[in-house]
């Protein structure tokens with residue numbers, strides 16, 4: 608961090624502190640009391656472990672614990688499946704749903720432990736092709752230059768397909784680095800263990816950009832995880848989180864036909880209960896570097912998704 612960005616971060620935190628102190632957050636929450644915010648997390652980094660790769664995806668455990676405590680004071684945490692219920696009890700508090708993408712080991716262990724401690728429900732979306740200690744290109748490829756430009760190329764030219772992205776990275780001289788155990792995909796045993804605290808859903812089979820796939824591959828990417836989850840985990844939530852949040856009207860139709868009751872984007876903010884389109888439900892991304900006041904503002908509806 609340079610001195611200038613350090614000053615900017617400090618100034619941002621001071622503004623957040625002031626906003627949370629004024630009671631604006633309480634007012635904003637009241638305006639959202641009949642709505643739901645679906646929070647999107649990725650990895651939870653166990654205390655004492657290093658953060659490697661994109662900081663926005665790797666939230667330290669102590670920060671996650673603090674966020675859950677803030678959330679529990681102001682929101683009713685509900686299970687994802689309750690989102691579709693039409694007869695939701697009326698309450699003076701907004702509802703929140705907790706979700707994780709990618710099936711990171713840190714989320715399945717440290718994240719699950721914090722949730723279990725507070726009796727809070729959550730759902731994790733896993734891409735079975737990576738289950739069993741797999742790593743994701745965005746953690747394994749040490750991109751020093753323009754991350755946004757490489758990501759754009761990875762999601763379009765390479766269709767978000769892991770092997771293709773790694774081959775392209777290699778061609779550009781981007782090296783692969785060691786990924787710590789907590790930032791790898793959990794094993795089936797770890798997912799079964801986490802299932803006491805976290806319900807498991809589908810994140811497609813191998814995490815491609817679904818909107819760019821030919822019809823047969825698209826159908827396969829959506830149906831294979833359902834069979835796998837049924838066989839390997841015994842139970843699952845028939846919900847899908849679109850990899851990279853990428854979808855289309857066609858992808859949504861195939862998701863519905865494949866048996867998914869609902870599907871999640873990665874941004875867009877708050878949703879009604881039940882959501883208008885069950886197969887394009889917005890979420891509020893929680894970046895790993897967000898401050899506690901910044902989190903309180905986000906869940907109050909003061910920061911757009």
Ligand SMILES: [Zn+2]
Nearest residue numbers: 708709850851
């Ligand atoms: Zn993902």
